[in-house]
Amino acid sequence: MMRLSNLVLCMLLAIGSLTVSARVLGAERLKLLIVDGQNNHEWQVTTPIMQRYFQESGRFEVEVATSPPARHDMSKFRPKFSDYDVVVSNYNGEPWSQAAQVDFQAYVFNGGGFVVVHAANNAFADWPEYNQMIGLGGWNSRDEKSGPYVYFREGAIVRDETAGRGGSHGSQHEFLVTLRNGDHPITSGLPPSWLHTKDELYDRLRGPAKSMEVLATAYADPEQRGSGRDEPMLMVLDYGSGRVFHTTLGHADYSMQCVGFITTLLRGAEWAATGEVTIPVPDDFPTAEKSSARQ
Ligand code: ZN
Numbered sequence: 001m002m003r004l005s006n007l008v009l010c011m012l013l014a015i016g017s018l019t020v021s022a023r024v025l026g027a028e029r030l031k032l033l034i035v036d037g038q039n040n041h042e043w044q045v046t047t048p049i050m051q052r053y054f055q056e057s058g059r060f061e062v063e064v065a066t067s068p069p070a071r072h073d074m075s076k077f078r079p080k081f082s083d084y085d086v087v088v089s090n091y092n093g094e095p096w097s098q099a100a101q102v103d104f105q106a107y108v109f110n111g112g113g114f115v116v117v118h119a120a121n122n123a124f125a126d127w128p129e130y131n132q133m134i135g136l137g138g139w140n141s142r143d144e145k146s147g148p149y150v151y152f153r154e155g156a157i158v159r160d161e162t163a164g165r166g167g168s169h170g171s172q173h174e175f176l177v178t179l180r181n182g183d184h185p186i187t188s189g190l191p192p193s194w195l196h197t198k199d200e201l202y203d204r205l206r207g208p209a210k211s212m213e214v215l216a217t218a219y220a221d222p223e224q225r226g227s228g229r230d231e232p233m234l235m236v237l238d239y240g241s242g243r244v245f246h247t248t249l250g251h252a253d254y255s256m257q258c259v260g261f262i263t264t265l266l267r268g269a270e271w272a273a274t275g276e277v278t279i280p281v282p283d284d285f286p287t288a289e290k291s292s293a294r295q
Contacts, residue, residue: 034087135210
């Protein structure tokens, strides 16, 4: 009898360690929710693109929560965030109900993963906790009351309290994205800089920028009507025990097709969900000289 229970115990331990190995190896699919429904960008085009990239990676099981259109009743839009390992926002629209806001804050604070994509950082200028999560945002009356401008100068981060509006961009173009920390799980193994496909280069963002690390910047060239600063492009933040990955990239389909965007999006979402990254850097990753896009 004793020997039998030992055998059972051994089997249970073996099954347990297999489960752990599967998780470590990234074989377990993470539950990911994309939120959309209102955006001054073509979310009907970009959500399916991101959904496909997430699914093709084999690492995520994706669902989408689409809000009612603008000027419709938002009171029943209340996704069950806590069912997911990571939530990706492709939403830039009207305020959510108080209940949905409280749910979302609790979800991230208690350890949920959150990924902010491009214009999702324009959303909810009047929701303080959301701005804590995203660190920096733009437009919708953001100004010095929202927090400092954050950028890099001579290799060091600057928090600039100068008064002025938050959020602008010059003309769309290909630009270099430069790592500021290549040792983070999301950026480990990436080249020090790479040429990103045509996109809006967000500049002059402002926000509380607390518990935030800038992983990569891009130079907003005045010749392209940019700020003349090295602007944050990829950021990570802590909110309670939750992890946030913020990419300012991804204006349109052609911006999201950049292998640099895809790779950092997938790895950022995996990191936000688990704190680790198993998704490899692909062979077709762009170089500093040549951008690289996928359909
Ligand atoms: Zn845009």
